[in-house]
Amino acid sequence: MTELVSNRIEASATKLGLPHLAKTLHELARRADTAAMGNLDFLDLILQEELAVKDERRYRAGLRLSKLPHHKTLDDDDFAYQPDLDPRKVRDLSTLVFVQAKANVALLGPPGVGKTHIAVALAVAACRAGFTVYFTTLDDLVRQLKAADAIGWLTRKLRTYLRPHVLVIDGVGYQPLERPEANLVFQVISKRYEKGSTLLTSNKGFGEWGQVFGDEVLATAILDRLLHHCGVVPINGPSYRLKNRLTAIENVA
Ligand code: ADP
Ligand code: MG
Secondary structure (H helix, E strand, C coil), rough: CCHHHHHEEEEHHCCCCCCCHHHHHHHHHHHHHHHHCHHHHHHHHHHHHHHHHHHHHHHHHHHHHHCCCCCHHHHCCCCCCCCCCCCCHHHHHCCHHHHHHHHHEEECCCCCCHHHHHHHHHHHHHHHHHCCCEEEEEHHHHHHHHHHHCCCCCHHHHHHHHHHCCCEEEEEEECCCCCHHHHHHHHHHHCCCCCCEEEEECCCCCHHHHHCCHHHHHHHHHHHHHHHCCCEECCCCEEEEEEHHHHHHHCCC
């Protein structure tokens, strides 16, 4: 390749928004030579490489914007620790059919059983697959919406929770809500209904949601939208947080 041609390719690639090609042209050309690639294979290699780099960048940016508290995956999950939890159920969810169907997932169980872990892992998988993701705790969602409402910005702030393909609302039930707060949650759930997926974690069974939301009618209205298309994953087992401590105590005893 003459210098003139390679300079021109690099300039064109940059103008076309193909920075990876501009940077790696010579290396790609060497690989094509070594493998005695045909023209079409070489072109395919260039486009695939550029796509992979763009996809990785989009994924990293998506994770940054998602506010996920960590990026654990299902591979980090020791399913054997929760014999009551059917790993197939979680693996099925990880195919993300529910995201395409704009359906919801509720992970229910006592503290430490891995509800947040699984919700985050599914959200990471969704982000990897190109969906937009946003993570919030229920408390923070209510706090943000109340603050926005107080200065007349409720509609604008609601968009944060309505826009993403996947919204994770973590920790439903840790704090009981006042009626106006529960009403803000209802707005999010009802506006997302059949428009986007909501992943919820709760330490309270649905029967207790009346107390959580301070109003049976409002709780029923929320559950009605939420559960119409919803995978429910109950996890009833020991706390993983206590796992090592209990082993340590057993060893001493
Ligand atoms: P919950 O949301 O149910 O209170 P978390 O998802 O926060 O529980 O889990 C508590 C901690 O234990 C986290 O660090 C999580 O990654 C870990 N953990 C929970 N369950 C498992 C599991 N089955 N395998 C591996 N790590 C787990
Ligand atoms: Mg949690």
